[in-house]
Amino acid sequence: LEAVGCGVLIDGNRLEVQAPPWRADLTDPADLVEEVVRLVGYKNLPSTLPIAAAGHGLTNSQRLKRRVGMTLAARGAVEVLTYPFVGDSELDDLQIPIADIRRSKVRLANPLSDEQPYLRASLLPGLLSTARRNLGRGSSGVSLFELGSVFQGESVGVVPRPSVLERPSADEWAALNGLLPSQPMHLGVVLAGEREAAGWWGPSLDHGWSDAVQMAQVIAEVIGSEITIEQGNDQVFHPGRCATINRAGKPIGVAGELHPRVIQAWSLPTRSSALELDLDALIAAAPAVRPAPAVSAHPVAKEDLAVVVADSVTVAAITAALRAGAGDLLESIRLFDIYSGPQVPEGHRSLAFALRFRASDRTLSAAETAEARQGAINRAGLDCGAVIRGA
Structure with missing residues (x-):
């Protein structure tokens, strides 16, 4: 340390070091240790590899997140990783x-860009930017997904800086x-x-709002949680093509067609859709172990x-009411037709369901x-006040 201009006073096992005025970087004991190591030479220090604790495999949450990614990839979606930074624009x-939780502004101390000084509270800005970029480079369609953290809260004032001389106390750590x-x-x-691209089999098919809603249903089924x-x-989102995804009566997401003004602002094709x-x-509502489905060898009874x-x-x-009324013998229920027009009273519609009993x-x-x-x-x-059509 004296070789770099430090004043050193030895008191038993204690060193009192006075850094020279031209070394403003020597402010903490750790800085002095690093300086000694640099002078002695890193190559002269013995290397000791840490011993990793025995693992227990993936947690249930990790397995489910991996399963979600594999399911979406199997359905043709491509996973992307976007920067977690956003701006007001x-x-x-x-x-x-303004009052939406997705407007949370956790400001970065040193943002990479002054135009994006906040951490994201929604995944949509990054995904929409990626979609726009790929479509602008010639892609006829995109199906993108991202699994990532969002940051919901507000920036705080001055953050306290604990001392580096010792481990922070429990109160400091909690604060x-x-x-x-x-x-x-x-x-x-x-x-x-x-x-789907056009070909000899017919014209091309575009993504729609129902595809986004269906992806939410598929993910819930894969995880094992029930949603409404x-x-x-x-x-x-478009006011007439937007669905709220609920779990136990609490909204946990939204899916549907993006609002036309949002589509225009991001230069996306019409009918572009999203899910978050x-x-x-x-995952918190998913069972730790899912029971295997019961398979019956007896024939199914079909009723429409x-x-x-x-x-x-x-x-x-109406689906929930039919399911509750049919009882335990109902194996599945599926809506296959919606009709409104002649033979149906004004302000009403006809819903046709396929019921399967076993x-x-x-x-x-x-x-x-x-x-x-x-x-x-x-x-x-x-x-629901439902009546059989034609009765």
């Missing part, structure tokens, strides 16, 4: 309201952690342009029915099937 282009914003893991998807989907009202949901919330309901009744509501231990009789079907009709009438 991007949030304005998305039409995010530092308390300054951090919430950082949930989100899943973001952007679908734009062609989904209802009409949404998000300013980022809180993946941590979905069409009910007339008011336009204000959602498909999710028992695990016997072949269902005609009477059992009819009873389950009638139970579904009765419950739909009670809960």
Whole structure:
């Protein structure tokens, strides 16, 4: 240390070091240690590799996140990693309201760009920028997704700096952690342009809002969590083609067609769609072990029915009522037709469902099937005011 101009006073095992005025970088004991190592030579220090603790494989959360990525990739989506930085102009282009949590502004102390001084609170800005870039370079369609953290909170004032002489106390550590914003893991998807190219088999098919909603349903099924989907009202999305994704009655995401002004601001094809949901919330509700599906060797009983309901009744509501009324014998229910026009009262529509009944231990009789079907009709009438079409 004296060789670099330091004044050194030895007191037993204690060194008191006075840094020279031209070495303003020597401010902490760690700086002095680093200086000694530099002078002695890193090559003269013995190397000791740390011993890694025995692993236990991936956690359940890690396995599910990997499963989500593999599922989306199998459906033709490409995973991207975008920068987690945003600016006010991007949030304005998305039409995010001022009070929205996606307007959270966690400001960086040293941003790479003054135009993007904040950490993202939504995955959509980065995904939309990536979609625009690829479409601008000749791609006829893109299907992109990202698994990443978002930062929801506000910037704090002066952050306390603990001493480097010792480990921070429990109170200091808790205070530092308390300054951090919430950082949930989100899943973001952007679908734009062609989904299938044109060919001898027919014209090209474009991505639509229903593709984004279906991806949310597929992800929930893969994870093993139940979700409900209802009409949404998000300013980022088209007012008539937006769905809110709920888990246990709490919104955890949104999917649908982007608002025309958002599409114009980002120079995307018409009908471009997106999905963003809180993946941590979905995984937290997933079972640790999913039971294997029960497979029955007995034949299925098929029943189709069409009910007339008011336009204000959602498909999710009527589906839930039919499922509850049909009971345990119902294996599956699927909406296959929506009709409004002649033979249906004004302000109403006809919804046609395919119901499949099956028992695990016997072949269902005609009477059992009819009873389950009638139970579904009765419950739909009670809960939703539904009537059988043509009755």
